[in-house]
Amino acid sequence: MHDLIVIGAGPGGYEAAAHAARLGAKVAIVEKDAIGGACLNVGCIPTKAFLRSSRLYAECRNAAAFGVEIDGLSFNLETVVKRKDRIVATLARGVDSLLKRAGVEVIHGEAKLASKNSVSVNGRTCPAKNILIATGSRPAVPPIPGIGSPGVLDSSGVLRLTRLPETVAIIGGGYIGLEFAGFFAAAGAKVTVLEMLTQIAAGADHDISSRLMQSLQKQGIEFKTSCTVTGIDGGALHYEHAGAPGSLAADCIVNATGRAPLVDGLGLAEIGLDFDRKGIRASDQGKTNIPGIWACGDVTGRRLLAHAATREGIVAVNNMFGKPCRIRYDAIPSVIYTHPEAASAGKTENELKALGVEYKKALLPMGVAGRFLVENESPSGTIKVLVGARYGEILGVHALGDLSSEFIAAAAAMIEMEMTVSDVEAVVFPHPTVSEALKLAILEAA
Secondary structure (H helix, E strand, O other): OEOEEEEOOOHHHHHHHHHHHHOOOOEEEEEOOOOOHHHHHHOHHHHHHHHHHHHHHHHHHOHHHHOOOOOOOOOOHHHHHHHHHHHHHHHHHHHHHHHHHHOOEEEEOOEEEEEOOEEEEOOEEEEEOOEEEOOOEEEOOOOOOOOOOOOEEOHHHHOOOOOOOOEEEEEOOOHHHHHHHHHHHHHOOEEEEEOOOOOOOOOOOHHHHHHHHHHHHHOOOEEEOOEEEEEEEOOEEEEEEOOEEEEEEOOEEEEOOOEEEOOOOOOHHHHOOOEEOOEEOOOOOOEOOOOOEEEOHHHHOOOOOHHHHHHHHHHHHHHHOOOOOOOOHHHOOEEEOOOOOEEEEEOOHHHHHHHOOOEEEEEEEHHHOHHHHHHOOOOOOEEEEEEEOOOOEEEEEEEEOOOHHHHHHHHHHHHHOOOEHHHHHOOOOOOOOOOHHHHHHHHHHO
């Protein structure tokens, strides 16, 4: 009998499996597709490889301002795809090595819960003291007529393109849609984003969201917010915007309406597990309603982020093996890898207002940090800090500007450790770095 069987080898699953094995547990992990999950194979890593190439291309087009002149510039999507494939293959080998070093048994096949304490895979029933469900998510498919037609690509389909389309229509203005919009626009395509909500980057602080849209509009990306897509017919997309019908023709239509938890075919209903289409209900310790069955990552529908899944998986393992632990969702950072990047941790201003929390805030240009001006010829960036009105504890940090993804972890640590403005005063930030904007904004909020 295994001490733990993990279903799903994405970031939440494979990190949890390795962690449990290092604690001395007998562990197996089951994966029906590629080791590494969606993040490594068709999500986080491939999209960032695409974005790196398109951003470099855009930088080269504007390099004259930095004193660098380039002739004969072109964008080769086939080469971009090949580079992406090499990176994914390298990292996949790294995950394989991680599991082997930890002593985790890897089972390739489709798993289903045979009972509350056993898993069926490849015709074999495997008993386990604990089962961790980490099956992840898939691209959501909204009920739009024609959304399933061959000409409509989801996030995985975009990564297989070998020719750059001239015009692109993207359904969804969340982080997936915005990152693909940035990629296509930087590579030279004309891009239109259609979002049904009143703002893009739903869930982001409003100041950051509105400034991000303004910045992307300057790059030539067109946005239609409060826009409902009513149907797709061949290369034509039909919608209602501001109460009026409209249509848009595009060489490429991308469905970027989010992701849906993978809960089908696992036998969850048969054993009485508490779940719905939004995911498996799990506590901040990873517990489900059935003792011995745990869940982490996108399948819970809570924070659809790879690093959140990893933390949830490790928290679940710690709790199942007697080490009390929980995840603090307020301290989980998030990043939208557009140009400029948008990074955040903690509460937004609207969330604090809804909770009735008294706070102080500071809103500064990222250009207060000299390094930001060095890195950006036409600087576009803002940093917003929210602190408690009484004690000065760090409640939220929201930044718009390249390299913000590299210092947002510091903000998350401040929130996790419940640091105050006076605590941050004693922290020395290296100079010159973009991260100095974070300290200056925190001190400004006092």
